[in-house]
Amino acid sequence: MMRAIGEMFYSDPSQHTFVSFISRYLGPTVGHFTGWTYWIGLVFVCMAELTAVASYVRYWFPTFPSWIVEIIFLVVLAGVNLIAARLFGEAEFWFAMIKIVAILAMIVTGIFMMTSHSVTPLGHASLSNIFHNYTLFPRGGFNFVSAFPMVFFAFQGIEFVSITIGEAKTPHAVIKKAVNETLFRILLFYIGALIVIMGIIPWTSLSPDSSPFVQVFRLAGFPAAAATINFVVLTSAASSLNSCIFSAGRHFYQLATEVPENSWMHKTFAKISKNGVPAAAIIFSAILVLVTPLMSLTTAVSSVFTIVTGVSSDMYIIVYTLAMLAHRKYRASSDFLPNGFLMPAYKVASPLTIMFFGIIFISLFFIPEDIIGAIGAIVWTLVFGGLEYFRQKKLVPSNV
Template sequence: MQEQVNSEGLHRGLQERHIQLIAIGGAIGVGLFLGSASAIKTAGPAITLSYIIGGLMIFMVMRALGELAVSYPVSGSFSAYAHTFFGPLAGYLTGWTYWFMWVVTCMAEITAVGVYVNYWLPDIPQWIPALCALVAMTLINLISVKYFGEFEFWFALIKVVTIIAMILIGLGIILFGIGNGGVALGFSNLWANGGFFANGLSGVFLAMVMVAFAFLGVELIGVTAGEAQNPEKTIPSAINKVLWRILIFYVGALVVIMSIFPWNQIGTTGSPFVLTFAKIGIPAAAGIINFVVLTAALSSCNSGLFSTGRMLYDLSLKKNAPAFLSNLSKNKVPYIAILVSSAFMLIGVVLNYLAPAKVFIYITSVATIGAVFIWSMILLVQIKFRRGLSKEEVEKLSYKTPLWPYASWAALAGLLTILVLMAFDEGTRVALYVGPVWFGGVLASYYAFGFNRTVPEDKNNKKVQKSETASEY
């Protein structure tokens, strides 16, 4: 069966199972396996409340994105929406910020691949597996969108199986004393060591910054809309499951971990996941988790190349990037845009080898600011989109944001709160200094390179919200 081609010339090669697992993979990052210990230290057992609040906020962002993606399933996603509803400058800022956010994230992830491989092969220089990972993920993305979806499906499945296994093993220890001499531990550790709010309400809110960073990537569902088969069905289905996935995989896993181990001891003797697997006598626990984290890093690199390639492609179509970036291969893949993104990620490997670690702390801070900016733009675009519709047009929408406009404004307020909270932590405060520098540089480049004088081919796109429907894509 021949693949569908969308209005931009890209193949609709992503099936429903691909979209579903990409959604899970976006919601579950390396942060859960390696970063959960630091998050627990900040909020104590109440970190579960931080994830519930953050999960609700991200769910509303995703519902807003879903409403837009079902109506306009295009490859540029939120960059294209910002361009359509707020003008070329907004689209330029959004597209380049998202591109940079993913390039930076992938720089860190492919370098981390080297660290994870060194666990088994300590004599191999870290840059070699990092380079191999980048080359492999680039080739996968160059072949076809279907191959990207297939690899992402299996990468996400590995994470899901690991977390479910950890939760089931943990419940066995908690309820039946398996691996603990038959003595059931119960859930008392959730309140026995200083109480559930051991670090007060301030800990719950300060942990929100880490929670937001953990969810970075969940918006990838919107980018896949342009190449999804039957997007008006697959996108809503994936987004509707985001909330319960967060509750099961994040909240469920953390409740199990903190019930087995006192929260104030977690992180002092290794990864909570490794400790849980080792408790029932699995000797290769550390190796298993190392493999899972390795696949999670490869998944991030795979997703990053996909999303950055599509963003550059869309920016080129909007004449906000060089025209050659819109060239497609015979398989309808934006191969030049992918190769350019891959080249920048390669610079990251070199920089990490030569430069101090602090360089990456500063750049990664921009990635966090970038995520908050992208999510906020999604909400603002959706609010403007809704306001431009008549009551009859709203009724015709096949996928609607619930509790509109209150939920959208509440989520936007939550994102702004996260920016304020970043000022209270020394590790995240740097983002408030570096972020404006990035946005100032992008803004200057918009005028310096004359992008403000270019007239995009879709200059009448502002009429799209009332003249086009998802069925026309």
């Protein structure tokens, strides 16, 4: 999907969001529907990350009310986004640096333990642990499939890299670098970390009750692992929340610019503050995220997280699928650059990607916590999509 989006941006780097390509190749009706769906998905991602922040803070303050923690973090990070884009970038840099250092430290520690054949209470650290007692779907096929939605949620926002491409001085070079490095970092920080974790801890001994990072550092003899990793994941969740507020505010601003200039929405939210940010759009998006503290007053934090991640995944599946369909239309259009930044193995990879999104969506109906969100996504698509279709039909004369 990233290569598909990258290919479209390479053909027209002036666009600020991939939703623009959906409008161009699938029509303004689908584009407008996608814009609103994507923004709602972003709001729910903000809610999920805010819930995660509260759960991590509870490690140190178990009796402190979660809703107060959520309000504090939301106000602080919304304020960071309101001051200036530069401050957002500075905060994001340090959030990311903490996360990257922790992951690299674990990978280096793991490689050292495996190459030196360190002895742990679970045996020897070795790559052979990955294949020893290998069993396909050891907990059953259902558990394997039911993990897809949560993994899918972990990768939501991967398209954020495309938001500022249009502002780059050399967009063609930046697009290639950004997309390719994103894929490389996935291999390093996700796949690489998983290999190290399973090399040190046999998969039969991994515990779901604590972070695998914590388990690795404990086996390495690092007693403060739990508190340290909890701080790392807290900054990671805060980083994601920071990015979501940034993106949600700008996408709502974009939606406001697309409505008639005499409408209240355009007059209120299609404005840039003196600090150069869409302040009104950011504040409105942040206000909606305040639903999370209200939910935390009546529901367990873990349940709130499951609900909001499920809803956000539903919205994103719709948007990502439409992005892939837009790419297929692009390939058949006169805009197609045969010598551009092409998606590899397009004829095979494109339908497989769309099919995979469909499988993830279907899997939601087999997970009790995600059924409501999945049904809600269908209702949203039929109702809002239908209303948007008839609205656009009225705007376009029948003889055109």
